[in-house]
Amino acid sequence: MNTLGERIRSLRKQKKLTLEVCAGKQMTKGMLSLIENNKANPSMENLNYLAKRLEVDLSELWADISGEELKKLLDEAETFIKTEDVENHLEVVERIEPILPKLTKGYEAGRLLEIYSKLSFNLKRNNWEVYAEKASVIYDELNILPRQAAVGIFRALVLFIEHHYEEALDRLMQERQKVEGKSGYIDPLTKLDLDTYEVLMRFAVNDSEEATRVMNEAIAYSKKELIFYQTGQLYRIAAYQALHDENEEKLSYYERKILEYKKFAEDEQSVFFTEIMRIHQLNSFKHKYNEALKQLDAMQKLLEDEPIFINYAKLERGKALYGLGRFEEALKQLKQVTISELLHHPFDLSIYYEKDAYAALCHLKLGDLVNALKFAEVAEANMSLMPDSLYKQFVLQTAEEIRGQTKHS
Secondary structure (H helix, E strand, O other): OOOHHHHHHHHHHHOOOOHHHHHOOOOOHHHHHHHHOOOOOOOHHHHHHHHHHOOOOHHHHOOOOOHHHHHHHHHHHHHHHOOOOHHHHHHHHHHHHHHHHHOOOOHHHHHHHHHHHHHHHHOOOOOHHHHHHHHHHHHHHHOOHHHHHHHHHHHHHHHHHOOOHHHHHHHHHHHHHHHHHHOOOOOHHHHHHHHHHHHHHHHHOOOHHHHHHHHHHHHHHHHHHOOOOOHHHHHHHHHHHHHHOOOHHHHHHHHHHHHHHHHHHOOOHHHHHHHHHHHHHHHHOOOOHHHHHHHHHHHHHHHOOOHHHHHHHHHHHHHHHHHOOOHHHHHHHHOOOOOOOOOOOHHHHHHHHHHHHHHHHHHHHOOOHHHHHHHHHHHHHHHOOOOOOHHHHHHHHHHHHHHHHHHOO
C-alpha cells in the first residue's frame, strides 16, 4: 500500500513537476522532499496546497489511506480542536471531509467521525448527525463504551441547547440504555458523566424528585470511587433547585457541601457561586435590596478577577437598584448585562431573561410606555421556551401588566 508521501511523489512525477516547482512559494523544496519520503507530516494547510498544485482532489491524495496516516491526521485534529479558533476548526473539517467515505472501522475512524460531527455542528452545518451516528456504530462494534456514551451525550446536548428539554432527556436515556445494555460494567467516569447530565436534564424539566435521587446516588458513588470531578456541578444545580423551591434547609445544606468541595478541589469559583446565589435570594425572594447592594459592593474588587460572575453581579445590582426605586441607575446596569452563548440550562437562562422584564418595569416607572412594552415583549419571547418557574411567572405577569397599562394610556 502506497504511503501518502509516495502518492504525492507519484502524482508530481506524472505532472512532470520538479520538487521546486511543486513546492511553489508556500513550501520549501526540502520540506516537500521530507514529506515525499515520509519523514515529515504535511499540515492541513500544506496538504490542501499540494492537492491544488497537483491539480487533484484532496481525496485522491488519501486513496487507500493507511492506519498510520489516520493516526497522524487524528493527532493533528486532536491538537486543533483544543483551541477555540474557528479557523482551526474549519481546517480540521476540511481535512477530514475528503476521507469521510473511508472512515468505516477502527478507533481512529470513529474518533475522526466524532470530531467531524461536533465541529460541523459548531460550524452550523446540517450534516453533523449522520456522522455522529456512524461514530457511535463504530464505537459500538469495538465496545468502546466511554466514547459511545460521549457521542450519545453530545446528541442529547444538541437538543438541550436548542431548548428541547424533554426531547433531550429522552435522547439521553435512550443513549444511556444502549451503553448500559451492552455490558454489566461501565467505567466510573462514564457513569458519572451519564448521571450528571441526567440530573441536569431532569431538573430542567422540573422532574426534581428523580433528579435528586440520581444526584444523591451519583454523589455516593463518587465518594465510593474517590472520583469527584462532577461533584461540584451536582451540588450547584441542587442548590439552584433548593433556592427555587424556597427550601432554606436544603439550600444551606448544599451551600455547605459546595464550600466543602471548594476546600477539597481548591475551586475558588465555588465561593463566588454561593455568594452570588445568596445575593440572588436577597433580591428575588427576600426583597432585601439594600443588603444585596452591600454584599455586591463588598465583592466588587474580587469579581474583577472572575469575569464569569460579572454579568450575574450586574444583573443583581440592576434588580436591587430597581427595588430601591433608582430606576435610571438600574437601567444602566441592566443594559450592560450580556448572556453568554455557553449558558443553556433553563435555571441560568430564566434568571438572565428576567433582565428585560426589570428593564421594562424601569421604563414603566419612568413613564416610557413604548420602551416598557418593547422590553416586556422581548422578555416574554425569550421566556416562552423555558419550563414553568417563578421567573417565568414574573416575566409573563410583567408583560401582561404593561400591556394592560398601554391599552388604557
